[in-house]
Amino acid sequence: MNALKVYLWTISYLKPYRSYVALMVLCGILMTSSELIIPKLIEYFIDTILPAKDYSKFYILLLIIGGILLLLFGSRMLSNMLQRIIREKAARDLQFSVFQHLRKLGFSYYERHPVGETLSFLNTEVAAIQEIYRYWLPFLIQDILFVIVAFTILFSIHVKLTLILIPCFLLYYLIGPYYEKKSSKFGKVVTENRIQMNKQIYESISALPELRAYAREGWDLERFLAKLMVFIKNQRKLILYQFIRNAIRRLCNYCGAIVVFLYSAVLIQQQELTLGAFVAFVLLYFITMTKLTVVVANTIEQRLLMFQGEVIYKFMQQKPDVEEAVHPINLQQIQGAITITNVSFQYPEGPQVMNGFDVHIHAGERIALVGTSGNGKSTLLKLISRFYDPDQGEIRLDGVLLQNLSFKQLHGTIGYVFQETYLFGTSVRENIRFGNTDATDEQIIQAAKAAYAHDFITQLAEGYDTLVGERGVRLSGGQRQRISIARLFLKDPKIILLDEATSALDNVSEREVQKALDQLLKNRTTITVAHRLSTIKDVDRILVIDQGKIVESGSYTQLMEARCIFYQLSEGETMLPTEAEGIDAAS
Amino acid sequence: MQHLKWISSLMKEHRWSYLICLLVLLIEGISSLAIVGLQKWIIDDVFMDGNFDMLMPIIMMFAGVFLCYSLFFILSPYLYFKNGTYLHYKFSRLLMSYLHKIPIKHLQNERTAKFVHYFTNDAVNAAKMIGTDLPIIYQQSIMVIVLMGVIGFINLPMLLFVCLRQLMLSLASSFLESLEQCQERFRIRSQT
Numbered sequence: 001m002n003a004l005k006v007y008l009w010t011i012s013y014l015k016p017y018r019s020y021v022a023l024m025v026l027c028g029i030l031m032t033s034s035e036l037i038i039p040k041l042i043e044y045f046i047d048t049i050l051p052a053k054d055y056s057k058f059y060i061l062l063l064i065i066g067g068i069l070l071l072l073f074g075s076r077m078l079s080n081m082l083q084r085i086i087r088e089k090a091a092r093d094l095q096f097s098v099f100q101h102l103r104k105l106g107f108s109y110y111e112r113h114p115v116g117e118t119l120s121f122l123n124t125e126v127a128a129i130q131e132i133y134r135y136w137l138p139f140l141i142q143d144i145l146f147v148i149v150a151f152t153i154l155f156s157i158h159v160k161l162t163l164i165l166i167p168c169f170l171l172y173y174l175i176g177p178y179y180e181k182k183s184s185k186f187g188k189v190v191t192e193n194r195i196q197m198n199k200q201i202y203e204s205i206s207a208l209p210e211l212r213a214y215a216r217e218g219w220d221l222e223r224f225l226a227k228l229m230v231f232i233k234n235q236r237k238l239i240l241y242q243f244i245r246n247a248i249r250r251l252c253n254y255c256g257a258i259v260v261f262l263y264s265a266v267l268i269q270q271q272e273l274t275l276g277a278f279v280a281f282v283l284l285y286f287i288t289m290t291k292l293t294v295v296v297a298n299t300i301e302q303r304l305l306m307f308q309g310e311v312i313y314k315f316m317q318q319k320p321d322v323e324e325a326v327h328p329i330n331l332q333q334i335q336g337a338i339t340i341t342n343v344s345f346q347y348p349e350g351p352q353v354m355n356g357f358d359v360h361i362h363a364g365e366r367i368a369l370v371g372t373s374g375n376g377k378s379t380l381l382k383l384i385s386r387f388y389d390p391d392q393g394e395i396r397l398d399g400v401l402l403q404n405l406s407f408k409q410l411h412g413t414i415g416y417v418f419q420e421t422y423l424f425g426t427s428v429r430e431n432i433r434f435g436n437t438d439a440t441d442e443q444i445i446q447a448a449k450a451a452y453a454h455d456f457i458t459q460l461a462e463g464y465d466t467l468v469g470e471r472g473v474r475l476s477g478g479q480r481q482r483i484s485i486a487r488l489f490l491k492d493p494k495i496i497l498l499d500e501a502t503s504a505l506d507n508v509s510e511r512e513v514q515k516a517l518d519q520l521l522k523n524r525t526t527i528t529v530a531h532r533l534s535t536i537k538d539v540d541r542i543l544v545i546d547q548g549k550i551v552e553s554g555s556y557t558q559l560m561e562a563r564c565i566f567y568q569l570s571e572g573e574t575m576l577p578t579e580a581e582g583i584d585a586a587s
Numbered sequence: 588m589q590h591l592k593w594i595s596s597l598m599k600e601h602r603w604s605y606l607i608c609l610l611v612l613l614i615e616g617i618s619s620l621a622i623v624g625l626q627k628w629i630i631d632d633v634f635m636d637g638n639f640d641m642l643m644p645i646i647m648m649f650a651g652v653f654l655c656y657s658l659f660f661i662l663s664p665y666l667y668f669k670n671g672t673y674l675h676y677k678f679s680r681l682l683m684s685y686l687h688k689i690p691i692k693h694l695q696n697e698r699t700a701k702f703v704h705y706f707t708n709d710a711v712n713a714a715k716m717i718g719t720d721l722p723i724i725y726q727q728s729i730m731v732i733v734l735m736g737v738i739g740f741i742n743l744p745m746l747l748f749v750c751l752r753q754l755m756l757s758l759a760s761s762f763l764e765s766l767e768q769c770q771e772r773f774r775i776r777s778q779t
Contacts, residue, residue: 254653
């Protein structure tokens with residue numbers, strides 16, 4: 001990837017603050033001029049004031065130096081302030097757009113990328129880019145200005161003496177590039193290692209209960225330490241190469257200093273250079289060479305940061321699998337009729353899951369999808385929710401192509417109950433309110449009552465204000481499901497999709513959740529993916545799916561009487577997906 | 588104090604490496620000061636007093652010191668970084684082993700992100716502070732003491748002036764810092 005392209009993209013976040021940047025550059029010019037004028041004043045002091053012992057000029061000189069220091073102080077203060085403003089605002093914009101893009105990429109992205117990877121670049125890579133706004137870019141601008149002005153002054157002191165420095169500086173470029181390349185290589189490796197390590201950290205922490213249950217703590221520790229060790233080893237190599245490179249650069253500077261001393265001695269003896277000019281030259285030489293090397297180091301550091309920037313850049317360039325129409329349709333009212341015509345679908349790098357699927361679901365109809373694992377039942381729900389678009393065929397809602405509907409209306413129309421409900425680590429009340437963020441406390445209680453959740457909630461230590469813990473771990477599976485159903489009562493969608501909603505529950509919890517579901521599903525189009533046939537006896541129509549196609553359909557009684565596939569499935573319940581199979585992503 | 592005891596117990600295995608690192612940093616600091624001293628010698632004794640016959644011996648010394656400084660400039664960061672990464676490894680290992688043992692109830696009371704933060708930020712920063720920042724503070728402190736000695740030896744009022752200026756700067760920066768903290772507290776309060 002072109003590093004310059006990534007860099008330009010990175011600094012494009014500064015565009016809205018270009019007036020601040022311009023002001024900061026101006027401050028940089030003032031600071032540079034103030035710093036560089038001082039050696040020239042020292043030259044004047046040594047060559048003019050000191051031999052004549054002219055005290056009046058000396059006091060004027062002190063006053064000038066005082067004034068320059070004040071200017072330096074003021075411009076530095078302003079520059080620091082501007083740096084902070086630019087850094088905070090640009091970093092905020094970057095984080096915001098990364099987060100926004102993450103949401104835009106949607107479901108398919110989350111299915112393909114582990115959470116640890118996303119967390120890693122939100123934590124580490126974005127922070128690395130912030131460093132460019134905070135430190136590297138402002139200083140690069142200041143230092144480049146400094147070097148340009150300093151070289152002008154050095155040439156004004158003695159042209160030949162300045163020219164003699166160029167080979168010394170170029171000497172670095174004979175040896176330096178080797179170490180530059182090594183640093184760059186390890187910079188990239190370390191970035192990749194860091195992502196892998198952070199992924200492992202997230203995985204290890206998320207899996208702590210499972211590790212405990214299987215007594216696999218030692219195995220996990222070994223895996224984590226192995227990744228950490230790889231990261232550390234490569235980081236050490238990176239540091240070593242970086243400092244070898246810096247040491248070589250310094251050595252080249254010192255070689256230049258020796259040349260300056262030797263040649264200056266000749267020039268002074270030949271009276272071609274005054275003592276004051278020599279002192280000013282030496283002072284300027286050391287500052288300029290340091291700044292020059294800092295410019296080079298700064299550029300390299302930014303190049304290394306670009307490996308981290310590249311991760312974000314690539315992420316930001318990813319196109320969402322599903323995009324909203326430019327002029328989306330917003331229907332006056334949704335009835336909930338779904339028509340699926342000749343739909344085929346295949347996951348990226350996966351098998352063909354749907355294969356010419358056709359069905360029409362009437363508004364308010366209750367449908368159940370049955371079949372063995374991996375036959376496309378959950379995929380159909382994802383396609384109806386537009387988590388993915390079909391490769392072929394079309395899906396219509398109330399006669400309108402899903403692709404033409406606005407995301408807001410589509411997602412507002414559909415309510416999803418997954419096998420595992422995600423609860424936020426906050427109170428029960430806030431978790432229910434998630435269904436409708438404008439809901440009042442009274443509406444929340446009504447929703448909880450409708451979902452048969454009110455009784456158990458009031459028995460909790462702090463009732464509706466009880467904290468549920470990370471992902472709701474302090475509640476049982478059935479309680480979590482009823483909270484998710486209460487959410488849906490608040491959301492009030494026209495279509496409900498149930499993806500093995502009760503499959504992870506014991507019989508008692510299942511009965512409770514089923515009661516809540518019966519309340520919820522009244523007068524709503526419902527599509528249920530179920531593994532327990534007992535839960536789908538009352539649906540209007542059962543679709544038996546095999547190899548991404550409907551192979552049988554009818555009511556429970558009709559299918560049992562037909563004694564075909566559904567009958568065989570019901571006779572041997574083991575043929576139906578188990579809990580573990582039920583969460584198969586490809587199903 | 589308890590923290591220091593705990594950290595020193597962690598560093599026990601690596602104490603020689605840590606001590607060598609401090610020694611190397613000391614040599615690096617001294618050679619960097621020697622470069623300044625030799626510059627002063629060249630300007631005062633060679634160029635100002637016109638003793639140009641002393642130029643070559645001083646230049647030779649100069650080259651030696653440069654070489655020494657460059658060498659230690661590579662060695663010292665490598666050593667303190669190695670100590671830092673050693674601690675990072677140890678902290679991470681301890682943390683993960685601890686998480687493997689703490690009661691599940693305690694795990695459930697905390698957010699995953701908080702634990703992740705311990706590994707990705709706290710362990711890294713703590714290791715960096717002990718392994719890298721402390722040795723550098725030690726090096727800088729010794730250099731400050733040496734420089735104060737040199738300045739005091741040359742001109743005592745100048746030393747007093749430098750100390751007074753530094754004191755004023757420190758007071759001003761701590762005042763500005765407290766102002767900044769007040770502002771931050773105000774900002775958080777106004778947001779909540």
